[in-house]
Amino acid sequence: MxxxxxxxxxxxxxxxxxxxxxxxxxxxxxxxxxxxxxxxxxxxxxxxxxxxxxxxxxxxxxxxxxxxxxxxxxxxxxxxxxxxxxxxxxxxxxxxxxxxxxxxxxxxxxxxxxxxxxxxxxxxxxxxxxxxxxxxxxxxxxxxxxxxxxxxxxxxPLQVFSEGRVAASEKQLRKRARRAAKAKRSDVSAFHDVRKAGKKARYLLELFGPVLSAGHRKTLKRLKKIQKRFGALNDVVASEKLLRDNAPLLAALGEPERTLKWFKTERERHLRAAAALLRKDWK
CATH class of the missing domain: 1.20.120 (Four Helix Bundle (Hemerythrin (Met), subunit A))
Known part of the structure; x- marks a missing residue:
């Protein structure tokens, strides 16, 4: 007692x-x-x-x-x-x-x-x-x-709970980042999983920030890099899917094959950039 x-x-x-x-x-x-x-x-x-x-x-x-x-x-x-x-x-x-x-x-x-x-x-x-x-x-x-x-x-206790759940989100992020780093370049879903895990970790760092230890700041800094590079990749992937799922819109552009070829080139470029970031910062 x-x-x-x-x-x-x-x-x-x-x-x-x-x-x-x-x-x-x-x-x-x-x-x-x-x-x-x-x-x-x-x-x-x-x-x-x-x-x-x-x-x-x-x-x-x-x-x-x-x-x-x-x-x-x-x-x-x-x-x-x-x-x-x-x-x-x-x-x-x-x-x-x-x-x-x-x-x-x-x-x-x-x-x-x-x-x-x-x-x-x-x-x-x-x-x-x-x-x-x-x-x-x-x-x-x-x-x-x-x-x-x-x-x-x-x-x-709020601090103990918060530290534990933020740590769990960071662990999930690291796991997905390592998986994506080893995935084939065509495996867009693996990179998308990294982006989603990064967003979750960032939101929790912001929500629980006042009671978290300073050690999480390093993760927040790395998340900003993920947000920028993986966000650009997601913009291209989501836009390409939007066109492919809406054949009339694609046809209205006049040169659908040329448009899709451009999106493919951009997707591959952003995938290379995302993979390079993972190899550098998330080994």
Whole structure:
């Protein structure tokens, strides 16, 4: 049995279960406000920011997975993933348009089919987030997870818990980075897995930053390199897939084979750059 001073310190030490609501509530509130803004004035940038917010929520829920019901936690993270996907489609078209302009080197204007598809994606995203049900779903997810954590009998010190979950995300990132470094250059999915793991680790470093030790700063520095180089690769890969999945859009460009050849060349160039980064920094 500890002395009175120790007991008092333990009682006042922040616990992971109690801190969850303090961390999650402002992010949920931010998502709700962003959705209101999109309903009022739809924009691809607004939807992109909301997609980032949904990814932060998904990462936070992942970090608390060991303390929550697995099935419910998975369902809620899937909700955040689905909303993030809905928010990102207009932004994906903006990236595609930018790459097509780069390919054409300031040549002919893009066909209206491209800009029409972008507008349709913007309107679809706006419709999803204009629905009052989205606010209800987010608040229910927050309430359910917060209630389940508060009801737990065992308590975990926030710093110990945070260090452990951030370390787990960093371990996952290193594992995927080493796998991608050994993968064939054509294995785009292996590089995409690195990017996703990097995003998760970065979000957790930001969310738990105030209670983490200084040792994680090195990882954050390396993550910035991944974000830049792997983000450029993902832009090319996602845009190429967007064209291949929409044959009418590809045909509207006039020279589909030439366009796809350009994307293939860019994809291979960015894959080489990503692989070089992994060999250098993630051995």
């Amino acid at each position: 500890g002395n009175g001073k120790m007991d008092k310190r333990e009682r006042h030490e922040p616990c992971a279960e109690g801190a969850f609501s303090d961390i999650a509530s402002p992010i949920v509130d931010e998502a709700i406000e962003q959705a209101k803004g999109i309903a009022t004035a739809p924009s691809a940038e607004g939807l992109h920011q909301l997609r980032i917010t949904m990814r932060r929520l998904r990462s936070l829920w992942w970090s608390y997975r060991p303390l929550l019901d697995v099935g419910e936690n998975t369902r809620q993270r899937e909700l955040f993933r689905s909303l993030a996907d809905s928010a990102g489609k207009a932004r994906d078209y903006d990236i595609l348009i930018a790459l097509l302009k780069l390919q054409q080197k300031g040549g002919d204007a893009l066909p209206p089919e491209i800009t029409d598809a972008r507008q349709a994606a913007l309107e679809a995203g706006s419709e999803v987030f204009s629905n009052p049900e989205m606010k209800t779903l987010l608040l229910e997810a927050l309430s359910q997870a917060s209630g389940a954590l508060v009801a737990r009998e065992n308590r975990h």
